[in-house]
Amino acid sequence: MSHAANLPLWAALLVALLLVLGSGLTLLGAIGLVRLDSFYKRVHSPTLGTTWGTGGILLGSMLFFSMIEGRPVLHELLIAVFVTVTTPVTLMLLARAALYRDRMEKNPEVPTFTAVAERSSEVVVKGTKNGEPEKS
Template structure:
């Protein structure tokens, strides 16, 4: 295997590993479910993407042609992770899971739960 491919794979694996580590740490350390959703959907998705890019490069070199399985897995993850996080957030909202006290705009949670239109604040004249 050419040295430049090994360097690209190592960099991709390191970047993916760092994002996975940050995502895992955030999942453990963030205080409530609404904040914990950011770690797996953002950092971990980028981490898995880095690992899959390295795998794609390796498999493409072994087979001699472009390996698209990893691209399809990455595309699937990039599409489904935000949708899953949205569904988990809606479930937590409808089960009335309380956010931490410092969360801003907690007064809007009941409005969102009832699917009402959020009115923008009125500007004073």
């Protein structure tokens, strides 16, 4: 890390904080992926890594290279914009695919759209365990 020797202390501390925060949030999201017990709950956990996890590491990297090279290095912004735009799209597609598959198999925990429409505007399925069929 000899290239970082002449970095001012405050910048090093800030970069370190952002890096650890970002990777920590990504790790928490991945732990959620393991611990939560149904697919629809697990959909929520990778967004921890893609919002503030990615954001922290990208900010840290931007700050680090800007200080090292003595000019604003902003190309990490491209990754940030790209990740913010694409993650919701993939998660939406995946959730809809899962919903479609569950409805095809008549999984009782997943509401049909007409059932939702009839009971409009409030919670449709409550339950701590969405019983999933075990085979894939």
